[in-house]
Amino acid sequence: MEQSDSHNRRYVLAQRPKGEPDGDTLRLETAEIPVPAKGQMLLRNVFLSLDPYMRGRMSDAPSYAPPVELNEVMVGGTVAQVVSSDVEGFAEGDWVVAFGGWQDYALSDGTGVINMGRNPENPSWALGVLGMPGLTAWAGLTQIGQPKAGETLVVAGASGPVGATVGQIGKILGCRVVGIAGGAEKCRHVIDVLGFDDCIDYKADGFAQTLGAALPNGIDIYFENVGGAVFDAVLPLLNTNARIPVCGLISQYNATSLPDGPDRMGLLMGTILKKRMTMRGFIVFDDFGHLYPEFAKQMSGWVQDGRIKYREEMIDGLEQAPAAFVGLLKGEAFGKRVIRLAK
Numbered sequence: 156m157e158q159s160d161s162h163n164r165r166y167v168l169a170q171r172p173k174g175e176p177d178g179d180t181l182r183l184e185t186a187e188i189p190v191p192a193k194g195q196m197l198l199r200n201v202f203l204s205l206d207p208y209m210r211g212r213m214s215d216a217p218s219y220a221p222p223v224e225l226n227e228v229m230v231g232g233t234v235a236q237v238v239s240s241d242v243e244g245f246a247e248g249d250w251v252v253a254f255g256g257w258q259d260y261a262l263s264d265g266t267g268v269i270n271m272g273r274n275p276e277n278p279s280w281a282l283g284v285l286g287m288p289g290l291t292a293w294a295g296l297t298q299i300g301q302p303k304a305g306e307t308l309v310v311a312g313a314s315g316p317v318g319a320t321v322g323q324i325g326k327i328l329g330c331r332v333v334g335i336a337g338g339a340e341k342c343r344h345v346i347d348v349l350g351f352d353d354c355i356d357y358k359a360d361g362f363a364q365t366l367g368a369a370l371p372n373g374i375d376i377y378f379e380n381v382g383g384a385v386f387d388a389v390l391p392l393l394n395t396n397a398r399i400p401v402c403g404l405i406s407q408y409n410a411t412s413l414p415d416g417p418d419r420m421g422l423l424m425g426t427i428l429k430k431r432m433t434m435r436g437f438i439v440f441d442d443f444g445h446l447y448p449e450f451a452k453q454m455s456g457w458v459q460d461g462r463i464k465y466r467e468e469m470i471d472g473l474e475q476a477p478a479a480f481v482g483l484l485k486g487e488a489f490g491k492r493v494i495r496l497a498k
């Protein structure tokens with residue numbers, strides 16, 4: 156079913172998933188197009204971003220942000236066009252970056268909405284390299300990783316929007332960069348297109364040995380996106396004074412129990428102590444939102460002059476979003492996954 160100007164298709168959270176989301180997690184509804192009140196604008200969503208954090212919002216376990224309530228519209232970043240506006244600074248036809256959710260139309264009072272003007276080039280990139288994932292990569296690496304020329308940077312999830320950007324910034328700043336990704340095709344892209352020095356396939360036999368062999372000088376910065384078995388292989392390779400921006404743990408998001416033993420907590424704490432490592436988690440907008448203008452200026456320059464490459468995986472149709480999201484959590488995405496709601 157196409158986007159229409161007579162009704163609003165929307166996905167609401169029907170059930171909190173246990174483990175992987177399934178066909179009962181989200182429910183597609185058809186509703187009236189919402190009517191803006193005074194001081195509001197009506198947005199027509201054109202692109203919907205799919206992001207790993209959405210799995211956390213489906214759960215009511217304690218987290219840094221409140222969960223989506225049952226029967227409420229699933230949250231999500233969107234690129235939209237203004238249909239009508241009673242908000243200063245926004246006019247009909249403007250393209251905006253907003254948080255409109257998994258639906259065709261959304262209301263906004265302008266809070267947190269960025270106006271991209273009438274004719275932005277590649278508007279959907281504002282959901283990726285020029286938006287939240289790009290800021291995550293840039294801020295996590297520069298503020299916590301603090302890379303210096305000649306150091307070795309390792310990043311997992313290396314073909315995704317965060318990891319790909321982390322590694323390319325690392326190269327610009329003079330690091331030796333090794334990516335970790337799932338499969339030979341993704342690894343080829345990471346080396347040949349993104350320009351990393353090496354990329355190791357964590358799904359191949361002998362992953363830990365291959366990783367060690369690729370890192371004769373150890374690891375000075377490990378940008379953590381995935382956790383689990385990948386971190387187990389990285390831990391013994393970390394150098395004294397290593398920095399570890401803890402950005403995400405995607406391998407754990409669908410987990411329903413703790414991993415199998417033995418308990419490795421003592422090993423982790425001992426390594427942090429003996430190697431004086433800094434491990435710091437961050438939530439991008441809470442911790443680094445104030446750096447957005449500096450990020451936007453630097454990153455748009457790098458993208459324009461071709462120093463940062465960006466791969467997007469565009470999927471047509473709102474009804475594709477639930478399956479595309481489940482696939483994202485399983486590593487099926489190759490590049491930034493975006494749903495196009497309307498042509």
Ligand SMILES: NC(=O)c1ccc[n+]([C@@H]2O[C@H](COP(=O)([O-])OP(=O)(O)OC[C@H]3O[C@@H](n4cnc5c(N)ncnc54)[C@H](OP(=O)(O)O)[C@@H]3O)[C@@H](O)[C@H]2O)c1
Pocket residue numbers: 206207208287288291312313314315316317318335336337338341380381383385401402403404405406407437438439440483484485486487488489490491492
């Ligand atoms: N802290 C923050 O504020 C913040 C903000 C944005 C994103 N994040 C986090 O940053 C990470 C990357 O985000 P993204 O948007 O760039 O994601 P993404 O790359 O679009 O998708 C996730 C990637 O993780 C890999 N993956 C999936 N399951 C895996 C598993 N079991 N083991 C190892 N790798 C697995 C997949 O690549 P392979 O095929 O290579 O496995 C996939 O490309 C996520 O953990 C996300 O939650 C955090």
